[in-house]
Amino acid sequence: MDSYLLQTTTTQTNEEMIDELMKTYGQDVLQLVVQYVHNVTIAEDLTQEIFIKCYKALPTFQQQSSMKTWLWRIAINHAKDYMKSWYFKKVELVEQTYLQERPSYQTVESIVVQRDEDDALVHAVMQLPIKYREVIYLCYYEEQTMKEIADVLQINENTVKTRMRKGKQLLKKQLEEEFNG
Amino acid sequence: MDDRLKNLKKAMNESVFSKVEFTSTHQKRVHQQLNESQVVQHILSLLVDKKTGIELAQLLHAKGVQDIFNNEGVIYTILHEQENKGHIISQWDDAGVKCYQLTKSGLKWLRSQNREKKTLFARKQQLLEVRLNDHF
Numbered sequence: 337m338d339s340y341l342l343q344t345t346t347t348q349t350n351e352e353m354i355d356e357l358m359k360t361y362g363q364d365v366l367q368l369v370v371q372y373v374h375n376v377t378i379a380e381d382l383t384q385e386i387f388i389k390c391y392k393a394l395p396t397f398q399q400q401s402s403m404k405t406w407l408w409r410i411a412i413n414h415a416k417d418y419m420k421s422w423y424f425k426k427v428e429l430v431e432q433t434y435l436q437e438r439p440s441y442q443t444v445e446s447i448v449v450q451r452d453e454d455d456a457l458v459h460a461v462m463q464l465p466i467k468y469r470e471v472i473y474l475c476y477y478e479e480q481t482m483k484e485i486a487d488v489l490q491i492n493e494n495t496v497k498t499r500m501r502k503g504k505q506l507l508k509k510q511l512e513e514e515f516n517g
Numbered sequence: 518m519d520d521r522l523k524n525l526k527k528a529m530n531e532s533v534f535s536k537v538e539f540t541s542t543h544q545k546r547v548h549q550q551l552n553e554s555q556v557v558q559h560i561l562s563l564l565v566d567k568k569t570g571i572e573l574a575q576l577l578h579a580k581g582v583q584d585i586f587n588n589e590g591v592i593y594t595i596l597h598e599q600e601n602k603g604h605i606i607s608q609w610d611d612a613g614v615k616c617y618q619l620t621k622s623g624l625k626w627l628r629s630q631n632r633e634k635k636t637l638f639a640r641k642q643q644l645l646e647v648r649l650n651d652h653f
Contacts, residue, residue, distance in 0.1 A: 351551065358547065362539035370537055380543060387547045388554070392630075454528035457521055462533065476525040504518045511521075 354391045357407060365411050371473050372415035382418055386411045408488045460510045468503030471496055556584050557595055561627050564605055564619040
């Protein structure tokens with residue numbers, strides 16, 4: 337991961353730093369959170385909270401890890417905290433906003449088939465239990481290495497590998513069931 | 518499975534994330550909240566002892582809190598919000614002036630907000646008090 341950003345911005349004020357972080361990583365963080373909470377509106381709120389948290393925590397940031405890793409940890413913990421909250425557990429959302437709309441422009445059959453397969457894959461990934469979903473997301477969507485994933489999630493590298501393997505097994509099973517049924 | 522997962526990024530961008538965008542509006546909102554939460558902290562830290570709104574405004578000016586320049590009304594909005602949250606209580610004194618004071622839960626919240634500055638803020642507070650008593 338790039339720690340380039342940090343080195344060039346050491347002279348900036350905290351507020352400018354947050355601005356820079358939002359510009360560079362805002363979209364990524366938002367997507368990361370959507371992946372956890374499955375709802376865009378909530379994810380937007382959480383992302384704002386994450387950057388505010390970040391701003392408050394900036395003075396305590398020790399440059400042992402790259403800024404991105406640090407930001408990712410804050411984001412992941414915040415999203416998980418939200419999912420542990422009373423509100424998330426007790427208040428049932430009427431709509432699950434993800435995968436709601438499918439673009440209607442494809443006419444060629446092959447595209448449709450491909451799309452359906454992709455949709456099935458995305459759906460299956462999103463339905464995985466969190467601990468498998470997050471490693472698969474970080475690996476295949478964000479294209480992070482095993483070591484980076486272990487670092488961000490603060491777990492052992494071997495644990496990442498185990499979860500990845502298990503996650504893929506679950507995915508395969510899920511997709512095969514769908515195909516047969 | 519690996520081959521299919523290589524498609525994940527494209528597939529997610531086209532489905533789940535197609536409507537997901539972090540815009541400048543979001544950024545602006547973060548900035549607003551940053552400023553506001555700082556003013557809130559300033560105000561609460563001044564309310565350890567009972568104070569009226571006017572005293573509070575003067576103290577905030579003395580502290581050089583930028584956000585209230587030409588916008589002192591925001592103090593009362595914040596006071597009202599904080600009262601609703603139970604962070605402060607208000608009462609009318611004999612002279613017919615409304616006074617505000619920090620509650621226990623307000624103090625707890627404030628501490629959690631600046632844990633690292635905890636001791637500093639008490640000191641600073643005392644200093645300000647001394648200065649204020651000299652002037653008024």
